Amino acid sequence: GEDVEQSLFLSVREGDSSVINCTYTDSSSTYLYWYKQEPGAGLQLLTYIFSNMDMKQDQRLTVLLNKKDKHLSLRIADTQTGDSAIYFCAEIDGGFKTIFGAGTRLFVKA
Amino acid sequence: GAGVSQSPSNKVTEKGKDVELRCDPISGHTALYWYRQSLGQGLEFLIYFQGNSAPDKSGLPSDRFSAERTGGSVSTLTIQRTQQEDSAVYLCASSLVINSGANVLTFGAGSRLTVL
Numbered sequence: 001g002e003d004v005e006q007s008l009f010l011s012v013r014e015g016d017s018s019v020i021n022c023t024y025t026d027s028s029s030t031y032l033y034w035y036k037q038e039p040g041a042g043l044q045l046l047t048y049i050f051s052n053m054d055m056k057q058d059q060r061l062t063v064l065l066n067k068k069d070k071h072l073s074l075r076i077a078d079t080q081t082g083d084s085a086i087y088f089c090a091e092i093d094g095g096f097k098t099i100f101g102a103g104t105r106l107f108v109k110a
Numbered sequence: 111g112a113g114v115s116q117s118p119s120n121k122v123t124e125k126g127k128d129v130e131l132r133c134d135p136i137s138g139h140t141a142l143y144w145y146r147q148s149l150g151q152g153l154e155f156l157i158y159f160q161g162n163s164a165p166d167k168s169g170l171p172s173d174r175f176s177a178e179r180t181g182g183s184v185s186t187l188t189i190q191r192t193q194q195e196d197s198a199v200y201l202c203a204s205s206l207v208i209n210s211g212a213n214v215l216t217f218g219a220g221s222r223l224t225v226l
């Protein structure tokens with residue numbers, strides 16, 4: 001079945017870049033997503049990438065997709081304390097079922 | 111409504127009791143999803159609805175769990191004879207399904223269930 005894997009924790013200093021990695025198994029995924037969850041809240045979409053693209057940039061966020069290795073990454077430039085949250089990688093199967101990874105908790109040290 | 115609304119936001123119940131969790135999706139969103147978020151377990155898919163039908167119920171943990179959706183809108187997740195391991199945050203999301211586009215989910219704030 002589908003599976004999405006990501007590391008559980010990442011700690012960076014304020015101002016540094018953060019890179020959160022994810023691997024997925026479903027090669028038929030048409031879109032891949034990054035969601036953000038702040039404490040006590042539901043998930044919010046950060047960005048997504050279509051499977052025929054290898055990079056997408058949106059202000060401080062850069063998404064890289066290596067479809068051959070089924071590897072997705074999210075880079076946050078100039079990380080701020082407000083970026084501290086849980087980041088979820090997700091893929092969508094051939095239908096409309098979205099599968100999430102376990103989430104990477106990002107700690108930003110001032 | 112303006113967003114996905116879930117109720118109750120917090121529920122404490124005794125082991126063995128039944129609970130109902132409600133989700134009110136964004137008006138016009140055809141797809142509705144239930145996920146469970148447990149400490150250290152990430153986000154576990156439970157079920158999703160397309161309109162009133164559930165094409166995929168594969169994530170429901172046991173036959174104590176059921177869900178329904180009526181009128182293509184509100185959904186109820188029911189857990190019968192609750193157990194302590196059912197304690198978690200239950201998240202609902204909805205989306206406007208567009209075949210050629212990205213299926214972006216909008217989440218509610220969740221219902222935190224504690225089974226004593």
